[in-house]
Amino acid sequence: MKILIVEDELEIAEIIQECLEAEGFDCSVCHDGNSALRLYSEQQPDLVILDIRLPGIDGLEVCNQIRSKPVTNDPYILMLTSRGEEIDRIIGLSTGADDYYIKPFSPRELVARVRALLRRRLRDSSDYSKLIRTNSFTIDLEQHCISRHIDTDIAEQLDLSSSEFKLMVLFLKHPSRVWERGQLIEKLWGDDFFGEERVIDTHIARLRKKVEPEAGKPRFIQTVVGVGYKFEDF
Numbered sequence: 557m558k559i560l561i562v563e564d565e566l567e568i569a570e571i572i573q574e575c576l577e578a579e580g581f582d583c584s585v586c587h588d589g590n591s592a593l594r595l596y597s598e599q600q601p602d603l604v605i606l607d608i609r610l611p612g613i614d615g616l617e618v619c620n621q622i623r624s625k626p627v628t629n630d631p632y633i634l635m636l637t638s639r640g641e642e643i644d645r646i647i648g649l650s651t652g653a654d655d656y657y658i659k660p661f662s663p664r665e666l667v668a669r670v671r672a673l674l675r676r677r678l679r680d681s682s683d684y685s686k687l688i689r690t691n692s693f694t695i696d697l698e699q700h701c702i703s704r705h706i707d708t709d710i711a712e713q714l715d716l717s718s719s720e721f722k723l724m725v726l727f728l729k730h731p732s733r734v735w736e737r738g739q740l741i742e743k744l745w746g747d748d749f750f751g752e753e754r755v756i757d758t759h760i761a762r763l764r765k766k767v768e769p770e771a772g773k774p775r776f777i778q779t780v781v782g783v784g785y786k787f788e789d790f
Contacts, residue, residue: 557674558583558599559601560595561605562610563587564607572663575663575667588613589618590613592613596631597625601631603670604622605636606653609638616651634654634657634669634670635657637657637658652758655673688725688728688729690728693728695725702716716766720759727786731787733787736783736784737757741755
């Protein structure tokens with residue numbers, strides 16, 4: 557699996573590269589935001605280790621641009637920064653990061669987090685062989701695609717990331733069930749999750765923009781205050 561390391565401190569970038577290549581990963585390294593976006597487009601890595609403080613375009617903007625690109629291989633993003641304030645973690649997750657790690661770091665733990673994130677990708681690639689239908693959606697698990705029915709004769713295919721697709725599968729399989737954030741994390745990533753529960757809120761917000769007629773007035777994915785989320789399609 558391919559990993560893109562984006563870190564402006566050369567010594568830290570070298571340490572990360574050596575640790576990961578010793579574990580058999582294929583690593584590329586760059587030191588600024590513009591180079592990161594170029595290499596990402598060229599290589600389509602499975603995971604991006606991304607420092608927030610970068611020359612030129614900062615890591616938050618790099619993350620935001622990566623998440624906005626329509627690509628087949630939607631990478632996991634691990635934010636790496638020396639800043640530890642909660643607001644920075646929130647901002648990092650809100651731009652689409654999957655995990656957040658604060659420097660100084662343990663190389664062993666960093667490798668463990670990378671392995672955990674990449675195990676999610678292996679889990680995402682499991683084969684399916686059936687359809688799931690509701691009044692407004694059809695999911696083809698074999699073809700890994702989802703359509704929203706606009707009216708009787710028209711259906712719109714939705715472009716979802718792997719995590720968004722898994723969320724919709726879970727919601728459509730269990731309509732009206734209320735899910736706590738921790739339960740959604742367990743179903744999506746199991747023991748491979750190393751982040752904060754609020755990352756689910758980020759995924760839900762992005763998913764609503766793609767499946768709801770009006771993201772600000774959700775019809776399908778509803779918030780259950782103080783608990784979590786549920787899916788309704790009447």
